[in-house]
Amino acid sequence: AQSVAQPEDQVNVAEGNPLTVKCTYSVSGNPYLFWYVQYPNRGLQFLLKYITGDNLVKGSYGFEAEFNKSQTSFHLKKPSALVSDSALYFCAVRALSGSARQLTFGSGTQLTVLP
Amino acid sequence: EAQVTQNPRYLITVTGKKLTVTCSQNMNHEYMSWYRQDPGLGLRQIYYSMNVEVTDKGDVPEGYKVSRKEKRNFPLILESPSPNQTSLYFCASSRKASSAANEKLFFGSGTQLSVL
Numbered sequence: 001a002q003s004v005a006q007p008e009d010q011v012n013v014a015e016g017n018p019l020t021v022k023c024t025y026s027v028s029g030n031p032y033l034f035w036y037v038q039y040p041n042r043g044l045q046f047l048l049k050y051i052t053g054d055n056l057v058k059g060s061y062g063f064e065a066e067f068n069k070s071q072t073s074f075h076l077k078k079p080s081a082l083v084s085d086s087a088l089y090f091c092a093v094r095a096l097s098g099s100a101r102q103l104t105f106g107s108g109t110q111l112t113v114l115p
Numbered sequence: 116e117a118q119v120t121q122n123p124r125y126l127i128t129v130t131g132k133k134l135t136v137t138c139s140q141n142m143n144h145e146y147m148s149w150y151r152q153d154p155g156l157g158l159r160q161i162y163y164s165m166n167v168e169v170t171d172k173g174d175v176p177e178g179y180k181v182s183r184k185e186k187r188n189f190p191l192i193l194e195s196p197s198p199n200q201t202s203l204y205f206c207a208s209s210r211k212a213s214s215a216a217n218e219k220l221f222f223g224s225g226t227q228l229s230v231l
Binding site for chain 1: 158159224
């Protein structure tokens with residue numbers, strides 16, 4: 001069975017500082033990896049995905065994520081946080097050979113950027 | 116505007132009273148899915164649909180029904196709601212079912228359901 005762990009329920013960072021939201025995964029074979037963001041009272045929005053190729057993936061709003069196969073991690077990063085980045089972030093994984101339904105989400109990490 | 120529309124946004128009901136949450140997408144997407152979001156558990160898939168008249172169970176289908184009679188609509192039906200179905204529900208869609216594994220999902224704004 002595949003799984004996603006987001007070890008931090010809450011991450012606080014000062015505006016202008018770099019931020020990291022952690023994600024580790026477990027899946028049979030090669031993974032598809034995703035990050036989604038949820039703003040208050042909104043549905044999830046796609047940020048970025050890793051399918052294959054370059055381990056550093058760039059996405060929306062200046063976010064990027066680094067795929068590390070040996071550590072089975074896919075941490076979300078941003079060089080300089082904004083107050084408007086405050087939201088709930090979800091990591092998700094699907095096996096390369098999996099069916100459409102087998103997208104597993106993590107439990108989410110609440111990011112708060114302090115002014 | 117391309118979007119996934121869910122209604123209602125908020126719903127309070129009582130145990131056993133049948134209800135339907137509607138979901139409609141205007142992007143001609145093949146794949147549609149329902150999730151529930153609970154604190155500390157993330158999103159869990161309830162049902163999904165690969166195309167019209169093709170539906171299948173997700174990870175937590177008990178107590179729910181769905182139908183896909185038209186490509187754009189994918190309603191979620193609770194025949195006899197119970198308090199443990201109190202949750203935040205999201206409908207999502209993606210473009211192609213055949214490549215759904217690497218397609219991004221488009222989500223609705225959510226339906227907060229409370230079953231008393």
